[in-house]
Amino acid sequence: MSAPQISAREAQVLALLGEHLSNAEIAAQLVISVRTVESHVSSLLRKLQLPDRRALARHAAESARTQESRPAPALPEPLTAFIGRVRERGELAEAVRGHRLVTVVGPGGVGKTRLALAVAADVADDFDGVWFVDLVPITEPGRVGAAVAAAVGVGEQPGHGIDDAVLAALAERRALLVLDNCEQVRDGVAPFLERLLAACPRLRVLVTSRARLMVPFERAFPLAPLSRVGGDESEAVALFMDRAAAVGHPPGPAVSEGVVTICERLGGMALAIELAAARWSTLGLDGLATGLSDQLRILTGGPRADDRHRSVRAVLDWSHDLLEPQDQALLRRVSVFVAPFTAEAAAEVAGFAPLDPAEVVDGLGRLAEQSLLAVTPSATGTRYHGLETIRQYGTERLADAGELIEVRSRHLEWCSTGATVLRGASGADWRARFDDVADDLRAALTWAADRPERRADAHRLAVSLAELAFSRNLLGESQQRYEQAAGLADDAAGAAALRQAAAVAGCRRLGDDMYRLHRAAGEAASRAGDSVGAGCDLAAAATVAYRFSTSFTRIPPVEEVVAMLAEARELSGDAPDGEAAVALAEAAVVADAYGALQGDTDNTAQETVGCAERAVALARRTGDPVAESAALDALSGARSWTGDAFAVAAAARRRIDVLASVPPGPGGTHELMDALAMAAGTALGVGELAEARRWGSRLADHPLLAEAGHHAASWLLVADAFAGRADDVLGRSVPFLDSWEHSGRPRSLSLGAAASSVAMIHGLRGDQDARSAWLSTVERADTAPQHRHGYGAVFDAMVLLHQGEVDVALERVAPEPDRVWKWVCWIWLHWYLALRAEAAVLAGHPDARARIDAARAVVAGNPVATAQVDRAQALLDGDLAGQLTTAAAFDAAGCPYQSARTLLLAGGGHTAAGAAALAALGLAPTAAR
Incomplete structure (x- = not known):
């Protein structure tokens, strides 16, 4: 709490000053004289260079808050006292404070881990986070980042790998990361730390290893054996x-x-x-x-x-x-377990001659008594774990006894069986059960993948681990395992695994990977003689290039996609699946071409709709819900170009119904997340705020988006903003912004609209500074400035009308809708037209009545926009009863903000009720008309 030069008694006095106690009260509580308190206060003012007692109190309160907000160090609790190493302990602590990367180097068994843990605890108060990562279970260099992420509590973000998520989470933290037992994955630790230290300038890393890592910033700290003199x-x-x-x-x-x-x-x-x-x-x-x-x-x-x-x-x-021979056999055989294991698991793997399975439990107890195994209680029963040095020793003994292949094979079979059981399991403890065995599954897969005679077993385990990782929300590993499975299988099975990998990449919003993997699947299917499958895969790659173009870092050249689509058409022939896949790709190509034309002809729009409708019909014939949903998405997009928002929303809703029976695999999950987002957005477009909230809530609650709050909450923020629910919007805005920042500030239309909706709420509250800050976020969160002419005009006009700046609002929505159709026809057209009509009435524009008539013809059926147009008509006609009727319509449509605004616009005796309604929503009163 206090600086090093402040004494313990002065720290006590400072803490009580933070509680605003008088000198007499402090003296009574500490049982010292008032004069002594005065002396301590003077000393504190001098040492902390503060001007007065009030500043001391503020300093104490801020220090207390900092201490309370600082998380406890995430360090393992030592089971025994730390003995000796007094000099090394102090020197290592100073090295950690002064250098970005310190590697404690020494042979196995010298005490590197215990010293690192002791020092980490000693310096914990210098950091706002301390985490310990044991790399013993990690058998693959590429999984170092995942292990760090698990310790820090960071999840994978869509569009980014797990390493990127760690870098983003620690970028601004003054934290200490302790990486233990780095030697066996040195090839993974070194490049990971280079990236980490470059991206996180305030981070300190303490490493234990048998050899230096040879990376920038590293300072070696050799650890000798314990002193034996004296x-x-x-x-x-x-x-x-x-x-x-x-x-x-x-x-x-x-x-x-x-x-x-x-x-x-x-x-x-x-x-x-x-x-x-x-x-x-x-x-x-x-x-x-x-x-x-x-x-x-x-x-x-x-x-x-x-x-x-x-x-x-x-x-x-x-x-x-x-040891007795039976215990020797048990010690060497259980060395294959990477993670803590149960007695039952040990019996299955190690219980063969000369060791009877019934003897395993007693043997484990004896080994634990000899300190050769550690005993760890857990929610799933007692578990045993060998220190890494002993595990390595046991592995050598296995080889000496000629049992290495036999025991590793039994371990592989145990892992395969356990993975199969987990694939069919459910319940609250499922995640814990997977976490208990995940490192063993990975180790068994690594071993089997390197043995040609075990390729088939490795392939099955890779597929199982891919499915389990997906269910565990480890999407990066899931994609990796599916790709690994493809490399271990024949071409037919490899194509199937690559399709799954592509679907997982879709869930991760990695368009480049989706495209690459669909093409690879097509090549594998072609080698296997499956021309229809190859055609479907190439058509899928072409569809991805257009349908998910915003998730690409490099959009494939048009010529490449067109040529690939022609090849897909030739390979597919007249097979139903192939026809459906090609039709969907053609619909995507036509829709994109139409977008490039910016809707110059009605014929082109109808051609787009016709292509999409054909794709829907063909997909429905195949009986594949995922394909039908994708075709409906194309139809929804095609309908948007015609300006028919109701048809857009209907097609989007149908997707969710179609997907209701699809099991939660990668393909179905990717499609469902996209469908929920589109259903929420298109419901907003037709004024169905309750529906938008319902679909937005389902999306926000989806487990795969647990670490991507910015994507999950986007449409929910917009729906609540339109309704005027300020508290809900502001409550979600902070985690939205944090998630967006931590994920690397991705760009998309929905993210820009969400940020703009938060800016609008701040504007309706009268907080211009906060609104400006969020408008700056909008500039960084969207992909194209044209989008901001759509939602930007809508949200700005709402704020300006609320503030009584009707002429500026009128200018903001001045362009004719057909001049900016591409910007506003999608979700924002109805809102744009209704606001345009209202602004014209309030500003006394001569075309106000014409704008009302034009808006009414388009928004009919949209409950909120229709009520807004009706209110504009009533205002123009001086119809007070008509105005008040719209207040009830707004309430029925779930839009309390516009209901309250109606009362304020009505004036007179309704003003107080309108102001109270706005205050209840957390909004500021509107300006007078």
């Missing part, structure tokens, strides 16, 4: 004594010389000392001495193993040789 005062002896006392028989002073000798012979290695101390209660000093003399020997570990590493191996050899 007799019973040495750190090594202190560690031995503490661990020996923990097993129930603390050594007395008479044996101190013998303990010193043992520690000397163990080379001061922390792991070796702890293992020896664990034997103290059963072997005593003479037993340990005998064991060291007769069994502990320096093994030749190859040119890469130094003497200290050989010492750890020697201790493990000695400890292993003291």
Whole structure:
């Protein structure tokens, strides 16, 4: 809480000043004199360079809030006391404070992890977040970022990989990241840290590894064995004594010389000392001495193993040789488990001759007693876990015993069976059950994928892991596993996996990947002799290029797509599936071409609709709901070019009904998310605010968008803004903005409209500074300035009319709708026309009546826009009763803002009721007419 130069008593006084206590009250609470309090206050003013007591109180309150908001360090709780390393502990803490990347380097078992944890706890108050990441379970370099994301609590964002999400989350944080056991994935850690440190200038990283990472910013901190000098005062002896006392028989002073000798012979290695101390209660000093003399020997570990590493191996050899044969077999066999495992799992993998499955539970207990396995209670039962050094040792023993292939094969079978069970599982604990075994599934897949005779098993496990990762919302891994499965399969199965990968890429809003994967699927299908499938895949790639063009970083050249579509048409022939896929692609191409023409001819618009209707009919014949929904989306888009907003909304709603029976796989999920977004947007276009909120809420609650609040809440924000629900909009605006910032500030029409709707609410509240800030966000959140002529004109006009600036509002909607049709015909046309009519009436424009008539012809059927036009008519005619009738219409349509505005426009005795209604919505009163 306090700076280093402030004493403990001064810190107490400062805290009480923050609670606004007088000197006498502080003196009474701390049981000191008032004069002493005055002295401390003077000292604090001098040390903190603050002008007066009030400034001290503010400083104390701000410090308290900072401490309360700072999350607790996410560090594992040590099970035993940290012994020794006083000098190293202080030096490493200073290194972490002064350098961006510090790597604690030393051999296995020297105590790198314990020291890193102790130092991380020591310096935690210097950071606004501390996270620990154990990389032991990570067997693939590419998954380092995912492990960090899981520890930090960051999810994947649509359109970005998980590494990008971590970079965005930590970009502005003064945080400390502790990466433990980096040596086995050094090729993944090094490039990840280079990107991380470049993007996060305030971040500090503390690494433990057996070798330097050789990356920029790195400062190595070599860690030597524990001090063995100084007799019973040495750190090594202190560690031995503490661990020996923990097993129930603390050594007395008479044996101190013998303990010193043992520690000397163990080379001061922390792991070796702890293992020896664990034997103290059963072997005593003479037993340990005998064991060291007769069994502990320096093994030749190859040119890469130094003497200290050989010492750890020697201790493990000695400890292993003291085990019964059944326990030796169990120790080496359970080394294949990457994550903590249950006794049942151990029995399945390790329970074969000479080990009886029934003996496994007792054996695990004995190994835990020998400190060779750690015991961890969990919600799903007791779990066991071997330290990484012991796991590596066990793997070597497996190879020596000729059991490596057998045990890894049994582990693979256990993983495959578990994955199959999980694929059919459900319930509240499903995620926890997957998380418990996920690292083992990945390790088994890595092993099997490298063995030609296990390709089929690896393919099945890759598909299972892809499905499970998708259900777990690990979309990046899901796509990776589907692509991996494709590489392990024949061409026919590979094409199927690539189609799934493309669908997952769609859920991630990665248009380039969708396009690439559909084309790859087509190539695989063609090699397999499936010409129809190949044609469908190429047609799908062509459709993606137009339908999801805003999700591309590089839109494919038109010539390439047209040529691909021609090839798809030739390959598909007259097969129903192929015809439907090609028709959808053709509809997408025609719609895009029509958009480029900007609607110059009615014939082109009808041609677009005709192509889309044909695609819908052909897709319906195939019985594929996903294909039919995609065709309906094309029809919805085609209808929008004709200006028929009701037909647009109807087609969008049909998509959700069509998809109701589709299981939650990647293809169906991608289509459903798009359908919900379009249903919400098109419902807004026809004034169905309740429907827009319903579809928007379903989209916002979709689990795949849990980490993408900006996409999930976009249409919900707009619907609430039109209704005037200020509290709801402002409540969602902060997480919307945070999510958008953390995801790398993507651009889309819906994001721009959402930001603009928040700006409008601030304008209706009279907060011009906040409105300006959000309008700046609009400029960065949308893809094209033309869009802002649509929703921008609508939202600006609403604010201007609210503020009584009718002439400026009239200018904002001055362009004739048919001049700006492409900007306003979609969701915003009805709103634009109604506001244009109202602004004309309030400004006394000579064409006001003509604008009312023109708007009424288009918006008929839209409850909100119709009421707004009716109100404009009543205002023009001086019809007070007609005005008040529209207030009830607005209420019925779920638009309380316009209802309240109607009362204010009516004036007289209705003004107070209108002002009260606006205040209830959290909005400011409107300006007088």
